[in-house]
Structure formats: structure tokens, C-alpha cells
Amino acid sequence: MKWQGIPYAKHWVTQEDIRGVCDILSSDFLTTGPVAQIFENRLCELTGAGYAIVCANGTAALHLACMAADIHDTDLGVTSPNSFLASANCIEFCRGRTDFIDIDLSTLCMSPDKLETYCREQAVPRVVIPVDFAGLAPDLPRFRALSKEFGFLIIEDAAHALGSTYSFEGNTFACGSCAHSDMAIFSFHPAKTITAGEGGAILTNDPDLAERLRLLRNHGMVRNQDPKTPWDGPWYYEMDTLGYNYRITDFQCALGISQMDRLGQFKARRNQIVSLYNQAFHGNTQLILPPEGLATDACPHLYPLQLANGKEARLALYKALHARGIHCQIHYIPIYWQPYYAKKYGYEKGKCPGAETYYSRTLSLPLYPAMSDDQVQEIIDAVLANL
Numbered sequence: 001m002k003w004q005g006i007p008y009a010k011h012w013v014t015q016e017d018i019r020g021v022c023d024i025l026s027s028d029f030l031t032t033g034p035v036a037q038i039f040e041n042r043l044c045e046l047t048g049a050g051y052a053i054v055c056a057n058g059t060a061a062l063h064l065a066c067m068a069a070d071i072h073d074t075d076l077g078v079t080s081p082n083s084f085l086a087s088a089n090c091i092e093f094c095r096g097r098t099d100f101i102d103i104d105l106s107t108l109c110m111s112p113d114k115l116e117t118y119c120r121e122q123a124v125p126r127v128v129i130p131v132d133f134a135g136l137a138p139d140l141p142r143f144r145a146l147s148k149e150f151g152f153l154i155i156e157d158a159a160h161a162l163g164s165t166y167s168f169e170g171n172t173f174a175c176g177s178c179a180h181s182d183m184a185i186f187s188f189h190p191a192k193t194i195t196a197g198e199g200g201a202i203l204t205n206d207p208d209l210a211e212r213l214r215l216l217r218n219h220g221m222v223r224n225q226d227p228k229t230p231w232d233g234p235w236y237y238e239m240d241t242l243g244y245n246y247r248i249t250d251f252q253c254a255l256g257i258s259q260m261d262r263l264g265q266f267k268a269r270r271n272q273i274v275s276l277y278n279q280a281f282h283g284n285t286q287l288i289l290p291p292e293g294l295a296t297d298a299c300p301h302l303y304p305l306q307l308a309n310g311k312e313a314r315l316a317l318y319k320a321l322h323a324r325g326i327h328c329q330i331h332y333i334p335i336y337w338q339p340y341y342a343k344k345y346g347y348e349k350g351k352c353p354g355a356e357t358y359y360s361r362t363l364s365l366p367l368y369p370a371m372s373d374d375q376v377q378e379i380i381d382a383v384l385a386n387l
């Protein structure tokens, strides 16, 4: 099936990618095997993290990370309201209690100041899940300083940020490096920077967390590895912890590895498109451009353009672009507006004014590396003609 018009995101799969997948389809391993391990090593090389555990998708990665963080029975977890549902749902999967810390309009990510106030005046969460919105890391070093003071764990939701970096005290860190977090996750959904069809990964520098994550990914099963142990026989396995089947196949990992070979190319093209948009819209008082950080060493995942005139102007532009086959999207409806969260916790509109202001006027323009310059120009012309 083909897209009609210009989608907001699209994978880019080449014949080489297809060959890589087909080679695995005719090999002896289909499910998580040696190729998954190669993919994990590549993720470690890219980010500098000590351990990577690949799994079924980014949502599974978040769930595994929350289980490894031992979230259970009303333990408090907080995340950004400006994210996909999964950033919060993972706390709920563990029967934790979910709350939301507002964003800074300058980064569109969770505000460290607001988190600090929350910890001092309301409650100290067990886990904080900051989200690298659109490919831009929030102030992770500041979150790390707060975690040292208050004792919470940090899971960086880097689903948007494979290939992005951030700077701190003159050093550069990869998103997902866990230099300032306990765990980080990626998603390999086709809308993301690289794809495995579906897929996800958790990264960490903590060997105990890595071991637990591997265990939880595969039903919590431990096989009898020591012939001297008094188990029932060499076939025996035990399950002491409830885990899941969150495995990923080796042929998906082959696609992920092949795509990683082109990450530099994807990043360069994404940045070129962002520059073209920025140049065209710069100085237009009706438009608020994405955070400046996206123009540094980020690998931009989205181009969230805000309409200074707000909700009505956004709706009109959304409709005009869709009528021309330009499938812009809205990222994101504040998560706590969802009836599930509103009913369960009594969260009301007005709770996070930053996320709500941003939501009321934002629209993500198409951004993916296979877009042609002509398509970018078509979108720019359509935006400027419909303000």
C-alpha cells in the first residue's frame, strides 16, 4: 500500500536492508539470537552505554525498565505530559501511580525546576521518566543532580532521540548513554529515526539492571547452567520472577543493524530539512519555531511548529495542509487529558499550563530523510499561503 500525499513520517528501506533481512530468514535463528546481540553491541557503541537489551517495541522497553526499577503497588512515577501514552502507561502496567511534571516552553521537555518544586513540596517519586521530545534531550545533568538529592531513578525516554547528543561541562554525551540516567529506551517503530519494523531497546550502565532486564524480557526464566546444582536435570528451568515474552526477532534486528549503518545519512538529511524549514519561517511573527537546541547536535525526529495565533489558526492550517495531501500531525495531547488518567486520578484541564499552551498551537510538519527538496518546498509554500 502506498501513501497518498506526504506523510508526517516514513521509513526508508533499501535493497541492502531487504537483503540483510532475507539472509536471516534463511538462517537457523529467527527469534532473538546472535543478530540481536550484534544489534545490542552496535547500540552500545553508538551511545557509549555499557549494556543494551533489545526487545519487542519501545513500549515493552519502558515496561521492562519500570519493572527493573521495581515499580509496584502505588509507587509514584512521573513523566512529561508532552509525550506518547506509553511514557506514562509503563508506570500503570506496574500498578504504580502516575503524575505529570509540566514542560518548559523553551525545550518542550519536562522542566527540572518544576520537578524540583514537586519533590520539595509534594512528593518524591520513585522513578522520573523525562522524554527527549522531538529528538532534543532535556537537561539530563540537572535531573541527575536532583536524583542524587532526592533518591529517585531516571529512565530517559529517548524514543525520539537515537543519534542525538547533548553537551555538559564541555563534554558531549549521546542520548541513551545513561551518563545521567539509570536506564534509557529507544523505539524502532517505522516513524522513528531508524526502524526494525517494530522494536525497542533499553540501555543501562548497571550490570544488575541489565541482568534483570534480560530475565524479564524472557518470562523470568533461568536455565540450569551449572551441572552440579541439584536441579532436576540439564533441561530444567526455573521462574522466580514473573516476566514477559518481549523478545524481538533476529530478522528485525538485521533490519535495525542495516539501518544503523545509514544513521549518519539520516541525521544529516533530517537536519537539512529542519534548516530549510527554519530559514523559510524565520522572522514570521505568526510562527514559533521548534526549540533552538534542535538545530545543534540533535537528530530531529519531529518539526513541531507553533502557531502564535493559537488554536483556531492551528486548526485552519491543519485542514488546509491535509486538503493538499500534506499529512501533518499533532504531538501531543497532554497525556493526563486521557479519560483513563482523568478518571483514575481526578486530573483536570489546567494541570500543566505549559503543555496545554504548547498543545493548543502546535502542528508537526512532515520530517523524514527520504523527503525531496521539492516536497519540502511544497510544504513551506503551503504553510506560508495558509497563515
Ligand SMILES: Cc1ncc(COP(=O)(O)O)c(C=O)c1O
Pocket (backbone or CB within 6 Å): 057, 058, 059, 060, 083, 084, 086, 087, 131, 157, 159, 160, 187, 188, 189, 199, 200
Ligand atoms: C516518546 C515515545 N515513547 C515511547 C514510544 C513507544 O514506542 P513503540 O511505538 O515502539 O512502542 C513512542 C512511540 O511512539 C514515543 O513516541
